[in-house]
Amino acid sequence: MNVKFRLTLLNFLQFFVWGSWLISLGGYMIVTLKFSGVEVGSIFATMGIASLFMPAVMGIISDRFINAEKVLGFCHLAGAALLLIASRVTDYPSLYIIMLFNSMAYMPTIALANTVSYNALEKNNLDIVKSFPPIRVWGTVGFIAAMWMVDFLGFTKSPMQLYVSAGAAFLLGLYSFTMPKRPPLKEGDAKSFASSIGLDAFVLFRSRKMAIFFIFSMFLGAALQITNLFGGSFLDDFKTTYPDSFGVQHPNLLLSISQISETLFILTIPFFLQKFGIKNVMLFSIVAWVLRFGLFGIGNPGSGLYLLVLSMIIYGMAFDFFNISGSLFVEREADPKIRASAQGLFMLMTNGLGAFFGGILSGWVVDFFTENGVRNWHNIWFTFAGYALVLAIVFPFIFKYKHEKYESLENLTH
Template sequence: MSIKFRLTLMNFLQFFIWGSWLISLNVYLDKTLHFTGGQIGSIYATMGVASLFMPALLGIVADKWINTERVFGICHILGGILLYKASTETTFNSLYPIMLLNTMVYMPTIALNNTVSYEVLEQKNFNIVKDFPPIRVWGTVGFIVAMWMVDLAGFNNSALQLYISSAASFLLGIYAFTMPSCKPKKSGERKTFISSLGLDAFVLFKKRKMVVFFIFAMFLGAALQITNTFGGAFLTDFGSQKIYADSFAVKHPGILISISQVSETLFILAIPFFLQKFGIKKVMLMSIFAWVLRFGLFGIGDPGTGLPLLILSMIVYGMAFDFFNISGSLFVEKETDIKIRASAQGLFMVMTNGIGAYLGGVISGWVVDQFTSNEVKDWRSIWFSFAAYALVLGIIFPLVFKYKHMPSAKEIGKAEAIEMTPH
């Protein structure tokens, strides 16, 4: 079995685990366990809490003491145990700490998966820039396959989705121990925990444009979490209306939402063109207004005659997510000193996937509860509220973010090489 195939399988399983529950768990929590919006938001916000420190902590463990593939495998075995346990809990107070622990061991594996892939490819004398993206894209495929499997099996509102994720996590955990050895680094510069968190990059807050950028990165990280947290519950809620009860969107919300992941993959390919033509600031602005469309189309769409609007919202998601994350990463790369560049990228991830994701989960849950009466949600008002939030960001951003940039051919090449995780 070739090493490329083995890495492809590893990447496939890595995101299959996540795709098994990320988009559909909210349906189960809402329809079966009858959690409030705030409770659902809090459970999804555990990913933000975990992203604040766990990737950095376990990254240091892998760098200094334990083989990376073993840390990776241990995390997934623990995740398998926690996901199985989560499937047996039915109250918020019992489920929340388990999901928090699960995200604490899962979120670091996203970076560890890349690290193992890079090191193994280097050991076998492959070109990482050329050979890793075709391997990594199978992670997105795994995410989509998991969504389809859960959807077609009718597990969107069942704890069985957690069984699937648990089984895949156990499998990957064991499989990880068969991968080539990725030993701790014995020489060279080692990042401290502070550097890994990006905290030594706080010197960047002395620059106004960096302050503005990181604040908006946090706000847009919150926007990303909103549809992860409530997209599935929104679609299945239409089932309470007889006219939509048997519609495709209600019966197969996971398949419909998976268009977002396909769109994400396609928009990654379009980024070099947009950066070359418009520059970083305008591409970021496009992302913000794409969020306005994403939420607004949800507000006016429905599973009947409004189905094309829902599909368009899924397509727009690719631009909303990719354009800010990739152009933002390039902005950080260009505007920071080489000595703190890695820390600055870490700070960027903390602001988006950490603080932003946490706020997005908690605040979106509060908003949903404000528009819920007798367990009936006013989804149009909910989505329009989120659209208004993104619109305010879109109006303010160009006024306060002063930056002119035309990308070089080298930077365009970097954009082409960046591979983002599916959401």
């Protein structure tokens, strides 16, 4: 079978597993299980906790002891079992522990899937830079397909979404074992734990410019998961005022516009980098977060549906522009000897610390504006928009970086 097709299927399933529950689990926990905002936020924050160390741990295991494709398979099989258990649990303490272990199993697989893909392409003498991006796009397609499947089956407020994810994880676990072998590296080629999570790149904090960048990366990382956490429950709360509206009937379909936008905005990044430079593209991302949350605050699934759709479209700019331009900034500014570690530190600040604090703090905000079980979504979204607005105002004044012409994004794939 064609290796590109096999890797396309691998990436499709990789993100299908995540898309089955990431957008709708928050609504299930709030609406069906009656969890508080803090409880929901803390469960989503487990992904941030796991991202701090598990990708490095599993990376070292695959680099030194066990084939990467086998580690990938074992992680997904473990995740499938944990998701099945989670589907039967209805109390917060138990679900928190199970989802923490599930995050520890899943989060390393994102990097492992890339490693397995790169290895397979290399073994087949294919150019990774040219061949992998079109393959990786199918991961986003898989994420969207999972959201749509869960929505059409009526599982957005049901534990059945976890069964869908578990089934996909089980298939992917078995499928991973069939991928081209990627054996452990030679001893001198394997990275240390510190290098894997970017600790040896902490020397970059000596530079004021880099320190400011990484701190803002953490603050922006906190914004990334907020609508994933509460988008579903937000739309569900309109079931009394707009019971037959598209957004209430098909919340995942509406929210999936965000992921579609994400894939499209990636194509615009070369133009924006060339025209405006890295610093301005980062600023556009922060302003886009203000609009993302603000439009949620004034929109609704009825007469204000167009505002929600516009918010979904803007998400692509908010998500892509900082992640891609930020990665390019790290690639240009870090010493080549610690460039990989610097990228690891960037991910640690955004998907680790940022996601953790974002989950916890956003839960507090939701509970603060909740009275007698009724959530004041206007105040909730405007609070998040205000948070992003403060970042947008402060960023251009304290982050000093000269505009440079964009030349190539090739380094971002290494």
